[in-house]
Ligand SMILES: Nc1ncnc2c1ncn2[C@@H]1O[C@H](COP(=O)(O)OP(=O)(O)OP(=O)(O)O)[C@@H](O)[C@H]1O
């Protein structure tokens with residue numbers, strides 16, 4: 001367990017936010033659990049199912065918001081923000097992200113695709129998988145909110161001793177003057193549609209902080225009206241790389 005740098009803000013307001021959000025997690029999780037259970041009832045009418053689905057969607061958003069607020073208060077407040085590094089298979093985390101995100105694309109006009117090369121699927125790496133998942137889900141969620149047609153791609157690549165994770169979309173893009181501001185807390189470009197106005201503007205602030213604490217970096221490129229690419233770069237330790245080399249040479253019949 002590694003504690004991220006502890007801030008010396010007096011942060012009483014943040015302590016309150018942190019306790020309230022913490023307390024909110026239990027009832028939200030239980031509501032989410034019961035709604036999910038209720039949805040499993042095969043006798044449900046279509047109408048009721050639709051209503052439950054909407055309720056579940058709202059509770060999911062609430063849950064993300066509460067967790068994000070809690071993290072933010074930990075990062076900028078007096079609390080501790082934890083990173084828990086452990087060994088995990090890259091493929092496992094990417095498939096969880098795929099599952100978590102599939103409900104974000106109900107409209108067939110927008111396709112969600114995941115590109116994970118076979119040799120990276122079995123890559124065993126040491127980092128914080130829960131935090132990586134949190135960042136990727138936020139990036140895909142953003143892309144889904146600002147893309148009306150086309151695609152959202154999650155692409156996994158390796159560049160030497162770095163792991164590259166990219167989320168590319170064919171959405172509305174970001175104005176050049178706002179491109180760096182998207183990482184500021186509570187920043188949101190003026191919203192138009194319903195979906196766009198959901199959210200609080202802290203997802204990217206958190207994502208950048210998390211990636212920084214994992215010794216990586218996050219960058220954004222965008223062309224208005226064409227789309228956006230969020231590029232995450234994370235370190236791979238040498239033992240992780242040996243493993244990829246071995247797997248790669250095995251599957252290609254020699255060195
Ligand atoms: N893929 C994208 N395409 C266009 N604009 C984007 C994209 N991703 C982020 N943005 C802009 O950056 C802002 C900040 O994103 P961020 O994830 O921090 O907040 P949010 O999604 O609005 O809310 P939250 O993540 O807290 O639920 C967004 O409100 C949006 O204006």
Ligand SMILES: [Mg+2]
Nearest residue numbers: 138142199203
């Ligand atoms: Mg977001």
